[in-house]
Amino acid sequence: MPPPPPPAALDAPELSFISPGHPLYAAELELRFRVLREPLGLPRASVTFPFEHESLHLVAHQEGRVVGCVLFHPDSPGGGRLFAMAVSPALQGSGLGRRLVTALEAELPRRGMVSIHLHARATVVPFYERLGYTVHGEPFTEVNIPHRHMRKLLPSSILGPREM
Numbered sequence: 041m042p043p044p045p046p047p048a049a050l051d052a053p054e055l056s057f058i059s060p061g062h063p064l065y066a067a068e069l070e071l072r073f074r075v076l077r078e079p080l081g082l083p084r085a086s087v088t089f090p091f092e093h094e095s096l097h098l099v100a101h102q103e104g105r106v107v108g109c110v111l112f113h114p115d116s117p118g119g120g121r122l123f124a125m126a127v128s129p130a131l132q133g134s135g136l137g138r139r140l141v142t143a144l145e146a147e148l149p150r151r152g153m154v155s156i157h158l159h160a161r162a163t164v165v166p167f168y169e170r171l172g173y174t175v176h177g178e179p180f181t182e183v184n185i186p187h188r189h190m191r192k193l194l195p196s197s198i199l200g201p202r203e204m
C-alpha cells in the first residue's frame with residue numbers, strides 16, 4: 041500500500057491591521073493570553089492594556105486562526121510603545137516575529153511615527169537587537185520577570201513602497 045500523502049502545506053500567515061471589535065480580535069486576545077500571560081501564571085484579565093483601543097493591532101492569521109501579533113501605542117508626538125509581541129509556539133523561530141515587526145515599522149512613518157520604545161523580556165533582547173533596537177537604562181521587573189528598556193529610531197528610507 042502506498043504511504044499516505046503528506047498533509048497539505050499551509051500558506052504563509054497573512055498580516056492585517058485590525059481594531060478591537062474586528063472578528064479576529066478575540067483570537068488575538070487568546071494568543072496573547074496563551075503566549076504572554078498563561079505561562080507566567082497570570083490571569084486572563086491581565087492580558088488587556090488601558091490603551092488597547094488607541095493602539096494599532098497587527099495580527100498574523102492563517103485559516104481564521106491568529107498565530108502572531110504585535111501592538112503599538114502612540115504615546116508621544118512622533119513615537120510610541122511596541123507591546124504584546126507574540127508568535128504561536130508552533131511558529132516561533134520561523135521568521136514570523138521579524139515579519140510582524142518589519143511590517144509595523146513600515147506602517148508607522150505613514151502615521152507620523154518615527155520612534156519606537158518597548159519593554160523587552162530579558163530573554164528576547166537578542167531578537168530585538170537583530171531588528172536594530174538598542175537597550176537603554178537599567179534592568180527592571182515587570183510581570184514578575186526581568187526586562188530591559190529598548191528603542192529604535194526609524195530611518196526615513198523606510199518610507200518606500202508598501203510591503204507586507
Ligand SMILES: CC(C)(COP(=O)(O)OP(=O)(O)OC[C@H]1O[C@@H](n2cnc3c(N)ncnc32)[C@H](O)[C@@H]1OP(=O)(O)O)[C@@H](O)C(=O)NCCC(=O)NCCS
Pocket residue numbers: 075076125126127128131132133134135136137138139159160161163164165166167168170
Ligand atoms: C520573541 C518572539 C516574538 C520572536 O518571534 P519569532 O518568530 O520566534 O522570531 P523570528 O523567527 O522572527 O526571529 C528573528 C531573529 O531573532 C532571533 N531570535 C528570536 N527569538 C530569539 C531569542 N529568544 N533569543 C535569541 N534570538 C532570538 C532568531 O534566531 C532570528 O535570528 P536571525 O536574524 O539569525 O534569523 C517569539 O519567539 C515569541 O512569541 N516568544 C514568546 C513571547 C515573548 O517573549 N514575546 C516578547 C515579549 S517582550
